[in-house]
Amino acid sequence: MFEKLYNLLNNENGTRVCKDITDDACKHVPKNYFLIIFSNTFTSLGDTLSNPKTVLTWLMSYVSAPVYLISLIVPIRESGSMVPQVAIAKYINKKPIRKWLWVIGSLIQFLAIASIGLIALNFKGSTAGWLIILAIVIFSLARSVCSLSSKDVTGKTIPKTRRGRLKGYTVSISGILVLIAGLYILYTSNNGEATVSFYSNLIFFASITWLVSALIYSRIKEFPGETNTKDSKNKTTFISKLKLLKTDDHFRNFVITRSLLLCSALTAPYYVILAQKHVGKESYLLGLFIISKGIASIISSPFWGKLADKSSKNVMALAVLIASVLGIFTFIIISYSETLRSINWIYPVAFFILGVAHGGVRLGRKTYIVDMATGNQRTDYVSVSNTVIGLILLVTGGLSAIVSLISIEGVVLILSLFGLLGAYKSYKLPNVE
Template sequence: MANSLLDKLYNKLNNEHGNRVCKDITEDACNHVTRNYFLILLSSTLTKLGDTLSNPKTVLTWLMSYVNAPVSLISLVVPIRESGSMIPQIALTKYINKKPIRKWVWVIGSCLQFVAIASIGFITLLFKGTLAGWLILLAVVVFSLSRSMCSVTSKDVLGKSIPKTRRGTLKGYTVSVSGVLVLLAGLYMLYKSKSDATIDFYSNVVFFASVMWLFGAIIYSRIKEFPQAVSEEKESKNKDVVSKLELLKTDKQFRDFVIARSLLLCSALTAPYYVVLAQTNIGKESYLLGLFIIANGIASIISAPFWGRFSDRSSKNVMAVSVLIASALGIIAYFIISFSETLKSTLWIYPLAFFILGIAHGGVRLGRKTYVVDMAKGNERTNYVAVSNTVIGMILLVTGGLSALVSLISTEDVILVLSLFGILGAYKSYRLPNVEAAKD
């Protein structure tokens, strides 16, 4: 009975009638698509909620400010968290490619993320100042390394378990459902900020976020993953890190994707600068945190299903359209901040901008994740994910130095420059081949 209901729900969500679509997966995996679809949906929803409630651009920055950590340490949180989860992936593939079943790597990584985020909650309660700042950074390093384990395996498990033309839709529903939960969390934080926005409250938020990874690991472990062939080659040149990076030289389509993805970073990198603009022109009242979280949640609810279905038709066009939205927003924001004293002092303009940016960034993420999964198969997919994430991680580490440049150039100038790169990223994305249309 339960399976019948899930099958009906799956068919409705994917507008599927007649025979089950099983493109790009094995016959055994096809028999478990419905079960795996909802297990991935639920586990990903929980971890995305945890991500939002421990976001380094908002929540962790607020926490570190509360414990009086030095600004120099606060500025390191975002680049360490983002690059630390990407750079190790190319080294991890050597180990992961030997595993016929890979979901357990994700489960272990998720459990370690639970430990790392929970430790941040304890640190904020027990320590203050510089010591607290360094301990939080150490926890973020552990979190990032654990996250890299999940990132490099999740797309592989998705590619083995869910058919092509259904993967983007699944990601869209995941973001949308988590967006509802994020919206509720933001409303609660906005309510509590009026009376009880203490360090205990924010620590409890982080504790709650950490538990999401633990529940996510338990659910993910129930996925029915079938073994895939693994290479038993002895250590050789083809197994080292340098040889994997040679994919950028030998595989033109993959190289073009990495270049495009690098230029799409504007949607992520501009986000904290909108927060800085709000704090500069409106103030640092705690309710602003709730407003930004609410705006991001609503953006996910509204846009994710659309981006998901769009990605299953053409993920490269999703990348192009969504980054154009982020770039146009950045250019408009630049002119408002530079030339309109009235608008830049208006409260609603910043949550609105964050809402639009949330829609755009959601499209960028869904588009590029669907593209890399649909572009390859098996170990090739794992290598593509690892190499692209490692390269992007290095770029993020370098661009993390932008925080030091803010004292030399204005925040709105940084947004403008990043937005112009985004326009180039839209062009490069549009020029990519449409992998969803490719035949197996």
Template sequence: MFEKLYRYVNNEQEERVCTDITEDACKHAPKNYFLILISNVLTKLGDTMSNPKTVLTWLMSYVNSPVYLISMIVPIRESGSMIPQIALASYVNTKAIRKWIWIVGAIFQCIAIASIGVIALYFEGATAGWLIIIAVIIFSISRSLSSLSSKDITGKAIPKTRRGRLKGYTTSVAGILVLAVGIYILYTSQEDADITFYSYLIFFAAAMWLIASLVYVQIKEFPGETTSKKEASKGNSILSKFSLLKTDTQFRNFVIARSLLLCSALTAPFYVLLAQKYVGKESYLLGLFIIAKGIASIISSPIWGKLADKSSKNVMAIAVLIASGLGILIFCIITFVETFRDANWLYPIAFFILGIAHEGVRMGRKTYVVDMATGNDRTNYVSVSNTIIGIILIITGGLSALVSLISTEGIILVLSLFGVYGAYRSYRLPNVEG
């Protein structure tokens, strides 16, 4: 069953492609392909139902947590899973089999998210806020373990020219489920949903990581390149890993390009702020934004995935250009066309287009870093780049403070201009797909 379906979704009619993986791994590629797909779909669904920008922020507000604690939740969630990776990479590099690291990370993510549901039910005020912050920190560190190991497992189990499609199908299937969640929340928002409903939503999200870990256990992973504990303590220090930025020109250019691509992610909350400012804070808008994101994933992810298998750096460039062009257009509309800026259809449509662009950016840069290297080099690339991006996210997370100094649409414009330069830097990268 796995064999036939694998050939169908990858349009593989002749001899199986085994590029960049061993013969043993190639034999198990079809089954591993779908096990990775299912587990990733489950964790993506869990992410949606515990999104820090929506559900977690709402929970903290509901239990009367201080505003300063609520403002910390997004940068901690986003950057907290990246910054520890450079310290954890040395440990990961000593393991020939790394799926167990992913599984341990998933189980602790389940525990951390479930604890947030319990906290929301039984605590209030600053106590609840600080406890949720602690839970998010535990979640983020656990996520680092899963993120670090997953890239190498995919690189060992799935051949080149199939990895982008895997990510595309994963995001597309998850998008369908996200769409269902958005419709469900839109429907229930018409009723008086209490804290119990949202806590149970969090519990359901936590269960996704537990189920995903049970699926991941079944992956057939073969031993890969390792570093001895002695070498890890001497030659793989944090400083030595950062030296990759100096010695590896291609990697350095990728990190610069990836930093500039952040505009597709960082502008998203400002579109929501614009909608609240010019349309209102009606609950149906939240449902529409979630639905728009789900549809964008369903439509665009398989296409981006196939294109990424041909040239992931071109996907990065095209996708960020779409996000930047949209941002510049929205700035012009808000500044010069007052009739359109009050239209309630403008912002969900803009969010839909931004969702398409962001999926392309994510698909392109994830495929690029997996295809750029093998073995421990891949793990080091992922850890260093993610740590740097995490630091940048913390710094740029302070952009919200600039809202009082410049307009919201002005921030979108500035980030979009950085994105244009990011498209240029992405296009200049060498191809790594063959």
């Protein structure tokens, strides 16, 4: 069954494509392909239902957490999973089988997200806020382990020219589930039933997705790969790892490009804030934003996935161009058209377009870095780039927060202009497929 469906989805009618994986791994590609899709589908759903830009912000507002703590959850969740990766990579590089690291990380994420639901039910104010921040820190560290190990497992079990489609199908399927969840939230909000208990139960449900994912991922057939067994006295420091940025021109250009693609991620919460400012803070907006994200994933992900298998750098260029043009138009509308900025449906539509663009940016860069390297080199590339981007994200996020005190739409414009440069840099990268 897996083999027939795999051949159908990937248009394979003859000899199976097994580029960049071993002969042993080639025999198990169809089953592993769908196990990865199913596990990642559940984690994608969990990510959406516990998203700091939407659900966690609403939840922390319900428990009266201070605004300054609410403003910390996005940079901590995003950068917290990236910055430690150089240190974690040294440990991961010693493991010939790495799926179990992903399973353990997923179980820890399950516990961390579930604890947020318990905190919301039992604490209020600053106490609840700080405890939720602590849970997010633990979640981010576990996410860091999963991020590193998953890319290596994918690289060992799924051949080149099939990885982009895998990610595309994953996001598309999870988008359907997200759409259903968003419709339910919208229905509940319109009936006036959305309470702290409702949002806590939503968080509990989100946490279970990581538990299910861990069980599915454990069934992947992974064969031992390259390891680093050098003497532990020969310590690899963060500074020495950074030499990759000096010695590897291709990798350095990718990291520079990726830093310019951050506009699609960093502008997202400002669209929510603009909606609350110009339309209102009614709870139905949460459902509309989640629905927008779900529809964006369903429609765009298969397209981005197929295009990424042909040229992942072109996916990055096109996607960030869409996000940048959207940001510029948003700035113009907010700044110069009082009538348009008061229309409630404009913001979910803009969030939908941004969701399409951000999905392309994420899928493109992930496919690019997996295809760009092999073995422990892949782990080094991922860890260094994620650590550097995590640090840049903290700085950029902090500066954006300061500028937003003056002009929210101004932040969107500045980030979008950087995105235009990112589109050019992406297009200039060499193809790795």
